[in-house]
Amino acid sequence: MSGTVLLLAAAPAGKGCMVDAASVLPVLAAVPPSVLSGTDTANVVELADPLEPQAVLTRLRAAAVAPGPLTLFVTGQLQLDRRQRLPHLALARTTPATVRYTGLPWQWIREEFRLRPVGATTLFLDLHADTESWEWLRANRLDSGYNNAVYGRIAPPRSGRRAVAVPTYMKAVATILRSGLRPHPVDLHQQALGRVGADGYADLLLSAGGVGAGVPGGSAPRPPYRPGGPRPQTPPEGAPPDGLKEQEADPHAVISAAVQSGRHPDADAIAARHEQTALRTHGVGSEQALHWAEVRADLAMFAGDPVRSCRTWLGVAAARLAAGQAVDAPAVEAAVDRAHHQWGRIRDPEAARETGNRLAELRARVPGRRQGALDHVRRQLRQLQTQV
Known part of the structure; x- marks a missing residue:
C-alpha cells in the first residue's frame, strides 16, 4: 500500500517568530518515507516556511484526494485574526495585523479532509500559541475534523x-522514527511526550484516535496538565464499524x-437523501441543510463534474448570504472560493459563461x-464572450 506524507513547518519571519518550526524538517526528512507513512511506499511533500496560504x-x-493513508506533520x-x-x-x-490575509485558517485543514475515509488521516501537531490564541483555547476546541x-x-x-521556542515534541517524534521503527500512533505520541518530559506539563495535549481508529474510548492516556489551563481536547464519539446499514452507520463514512x-452516483444519492431530510426538519438556510449541500458540491468535484460543483457552491454561498451571514464570514468566503476554483475547471464555454456571470455577481x-479575484x-468572462 502507498501513502502520502505532508511535512508542514511554518512561522513568521522576524520578531513575530515564536518557534523555530523549520528546524524539525531535516530530522523528519531523514526518516524513510515508508516509516513516516507506515505504508510500503509513500510520497512525501515538504513545505518549509511557506509564504502564501x-x-x-x-x-x-x-493530499486530500490522494489514495491511501495520509499523515501530516505540522x-x-x-x-x-x-x-x-x-x-x-x-x-x-x-x-x-495581517493574520486574516497571510495566515492559513485552521478550518481549511478540517474542511479539506472531511470526506476522506474514516481512519485514513493522521495528524501530528506541535503548535505554539500566542496569548490571544491560548485564551481562545480555554473555551474552544481546535477542530481538526471528526x-x-x-x-x-x-x-x-x-x-x-x-x-524562540524549539519544537521539542515534533523533534522527539522524528527522532523515534529515525530508528526505522514506526510504533502505533498512540505509542509514538506517548513516547514523544516522555522525551519532552516535565517541560511539557503546561501544554494542551492532543491525543485522540479519531473515529474508528481502534483507540479505546477514542483517546489515549494523558499525562498531567497544569491546573487551570485548557483541558485535553477530544473529538466526539465515532461511527460504527464498516459494513453496517447506511441508516445505522455514520453517513459520512x-x-x-x-x-x-x-x-459517485451512490455517494451523491446518499447525500441528497440527507439533504432533503435536513430541509424538511430544519428548513432552508439551516446549517444542517447547507452542510449536506456542501458535501454534494465536494462529491461533484470528486466525480469530475466542475459545472455541478460550481453551481452547488454558488447556491451555498447565496443561501448563506440570504440567511444573514456576513460577506466575510469564513463559510461564505469558502463557498465562493470553491465555486471560483471549480469554475476555472469548466471547459464548456456556454456553461462557463452562465456560471461565470453568477460568480461575478457574488465576487x-x-x-x-x-486580491484581484473579481x-x-x-x-475570463471577456475572453469567453469571444468564443462561439
Whole structure:
C-alpha cells in the first residue's frame, strides 16, 4: 500500500517568530518515507516556511484526494485574526495585523479532509500559541475534523524573555522514527511526550484516535496538565464499524467508502437523501441543510463534474448570504472560493459563461482574501464572450 506524507513547518519571519518550526524538517526528512507513512511506499511533500496560504491550500487539496493513508506533520504557531477571532497557522509573512490575509485558517485543514475515509488521516501537531490564541483555547476546541486521528501538543505563550521556542515534541517524534521503527500512533505520541518530559506539563495535549481508529474510548492516556489551563481536547464519539446499514452507520463514512470505490452516483444519492431530510426538519438556510449541500458540491468535484460543483457552491454561498451571514464570514468566503476554483475547471464555454456571470455577481459582494479575484473573473468572462 502507498501513502502520502505532508511535512508542514511554518512561522513568521522576524520578531513575530515564536518557534523555530523549520528546524524539525531535516530530522523528519531523514526518516524513510515508508516509516513516516507506515505504508510500503509513500510520497512525501515538504513545505518549509511557506509564504502564501493559497499555496498551502493547493497542497492540502492534493493530499486530500490522494489514495491511501495520509499523515501530516505540522509544526508552527497559532494566531487569531482580529476580525473574527478564529485560529490561523501563521505563515512566513504573517503579522498580528495581517493574520486574516497571510495566515492559513485552521478550518481549511478540517474542511479539506472531511470526506476522506474514516481512519485514513493522521495528524501530528506541535503548535505554539500566542496569548490571544491560548485564551481562545480555554473555551474552544481546535477542530481538526471528526474522522481524523490527532496527536501532539499546543504549547502556551512563553513567559519572561522572548525567546524562540524549539519544537521539542515534533523533534522527539522524528527522532523515534529515525530508528526505522514506526510504533502505533498512540505509542509514538506517548513516547514523544516522555522525551519532552516535565517541560511539557503546561501544554494542551492532543491525543485522540479519531473515529474508528481502534483507540479505546477514542483517546489515549494523558499525562498531567497544569491546573487551570485548557483541558485535553477530544473529538466526539465515532461511527460504527464498516459494513453496517447506511441508516445505522455514520453517513459520512458510507459516502467516503462509496467515493473511494468509484461509486459517485451512490455517494451523491446518499447525500441528497440527507439533504432533503435536513430541509424538511430544519428548513432552508439551516446549517444542517447547507452542510449536506456542501458535501454534494465536494462529491461533484470528486466525480469530475466542475459545472455541478460550481453551481452547488454558488447556491451555498447565496443561501448563506440570504440567511444573514456576513460577506466575510469564513463559510461564505469558502463557498465562493470553491465555486471560483471549480469554475476555472469548466471547459464548456456556454456553461462557463452562465456560471461565470453568477460568480461575478457574488465576487462583487464577497471579494475574499485573494486580491484581484473579481478582476480575474471579469477578464475570463471577456475572453469567453469571444468564443462561439
